[in-house]
Amino acid sequence: MVLSGHRWPGLLEMTMIATQVGFAGQSPVFESTRVESFIRAHRFERPTLVLDMQAVADRYAALKAGLGRAAIHYAVKANPAPEIVAQLAALGSGFDAASRAEIELCLAQGAAPSAISYGNTIKRAADIAFAHQAGITLFAADAEEEIDKIAVHAPGAQVYIRVLVTATEADWPLSRKFGCAPGKVQPLLARALAAGLRPVGLSFHVGSQTRAARMWLPVLDEVAGIWHAAHAAGFDLELLNIGGGFPAFYGDEVEQPEIYAAQVMRLVTDLFGAVPRVMAEPGRGMVAEAGAIAAEVMLVSRKCDTDAYRWVYLDIGKFSGLAETMDEAIRYQFLTEREHEPVGPCILAGPSCDSADVLYEKRPVLLPLGLSAGDRVIIRNAGAYTSSYASVGFNGFPPLDVVVI
């Protein structure tokens, strides 16, 4: 075990150097997390995501303390490891499921049907029928056709209407894929009512990785207007689903989870008044920091001897777990074993024979100048949206392995 007992952390992200509290100059020293220590003490045959169940439990407790009366529905898609689902079910969490398979997973890991909401606005009719049979009573919708499907296949179910909001300040604003325009909310509520469903409320999504609670204000304000208008029109709404957007630390400062969640709930109370039921769907904010990936350098090169930038190729890329590097949206932090070496800018790429498999090029990453093939790399806070995004075997590379500690 070459590495055990070694003080390991290297560094390495320009943004982190600029913003992480407590770092000085170019040799920041991290407090290692349990997963990082575990990775240092072990060898891995291939890229492996290590997940810490205690970190998940701690984060659940922090979010629960901050969210207070709001029910937490963990967004399973962020990481569907059965151990995470079982852990959260045991702690009393609810679940936001995107598909029949995710519902089956939650039920198999001990979740009650009443704790599961079927939050995908795009559902196959047969899957709605399956969920109804399984005892799920809460469904999302944002379109006439979806309401009609739910009315036929889950008669009498509760539905909430997802609203398309525009005022996001998130790091990764969502596309217009989900939600209906504000003007369609009341017609959809009416259609649900007419079809024998129970239109109980509204949902929205503030945008992925919304780093500060104050950024929720314009979105909550927009949704509150729609909420109050629906009430005024006679719709007896009782459920506000505030969705996800809870951030993880990727180098830019984020607020502590409990404080963040409490601030969001204060804004909700200020703007919506006494809503009978509030639910929240943290995904990234629940699990990202509970995981790290053990990876390896495959090759370091320069295209031309006079290039300022090196190319660093890892054994994991866009198609084997790091899909969120798309458009350089999520910028992971990297640790190496060359803590004290000077650093230089690198373009980071994956191992596949695919020219699109480049991770960071527009904003290069600072890595030690001595980095070379065979060096081990830790990708920090990579517990969300990694293992399930991995391809079945593009280029013959296997999916990300997962180890739970």
Place this chain on the structure above:
Amino acid sequence: MVLSGHRWPGLLEMTMIATQVGFAGQSPVFESTRVESFIRAHRFERPTLVLDMQAVADRYAALKAGLGRAAIHYAVKANPAPEIVAQLAALGSGFDAASRAEIELCLAQGAAPSAISYGNTIKRAADIAFAHQAGITLFAADAEEEIDKIAVHAPGAQVYIRVLVTATEADWPLSRKFGCAPGKVQPLLARALAAGLRPVGLSFHVGSQTRAARMWLPVLDEVAGIWHAAHAAGFDLELLNIGGGFPAFYGDEVEQPEIYAAQVMRLVTDLFGAVPRVMAEPGRGMVAEAGAIAAEVMLVSRKCDTDAYRWVYLDIGKFSGLAETMDEAIRYQFLTEREHEPVGPCILAGPSCDSADVLYEKRPVLLPLGLSAGDRVIIRNAGAYTSSYASVGFNGFPPLDVVVI
């Protein structure tokens, strides 16, 4: 079997209407391929790629006829279905492998080690050693460190140097991920020689989906200059690997494979003279048109009643097989069962709870106005870069199923 005997093809791509020879107005009628007929005659539980082995054999014969003396090395990454590899091995094809797993696949399906080149310029040292043990003698490299790894783990092997070309006219120009600048070619050849390797030649990639043979000219011209300079400097190069770039039909006109390949080879002879060994690595051009995907409409909606565009959600998306819709690079054609209906513009999206899972938005797709949930859709010419790109189960959606006929 509701659909059998029905004259099925719908349409549906603006570009196709404009450019496909033989179509008139908005009701083009296609000649169905065997896979399309098969899909019409069957029902599928989930998105399924149907592959036609006869079509693969026919395309191999056409490319072989056009490429003449050049050895074909099928780019396995385009579609690693064992049946395709076995079929091509039986026909005498060689293979371009991107990883240890792809080498193992080729060997298991009957390929001789001498027919396999290890074409990934980013290789794990242990995988080079494995390939060497397995009898592979031909390796790609574009950097000093890679040459050093090959020299240690596959002593005496043949290497070709991949060159980074700039003059591409491809539909999907490659990034700078692969290849070294022209100025590094001779130093790398010299390093390989000094390390006891056999530096046999050069490779390059003209760019994915290079639709006309004449588009190869500037790239071939660029590489020929490098080739002749290396010869003049005393390097006894014998192998020219012209890589891939052979196109598939996605709506915009492409030349017939045999004619296209023959024209490329004519340019090679004109510019390079009597090269002892030429190899080509078609992937997309070999298998894309041999496959079609059976899919289904999940939901059709408008965000707002006055929107001109509908949103159409399929049961397959960016994370379950259609990764090449990234940046709308590859524009698939869609067939529906509503051949005679008028059409209107749609934004097309996948089924996952992921806002990035939108297929075509910048250039909407024309689809029948009556399209609704449950309608079957065929995605044409989808045999390349689909099944292996699919995620292991993002959102609980299973990978693309594959059926071989």
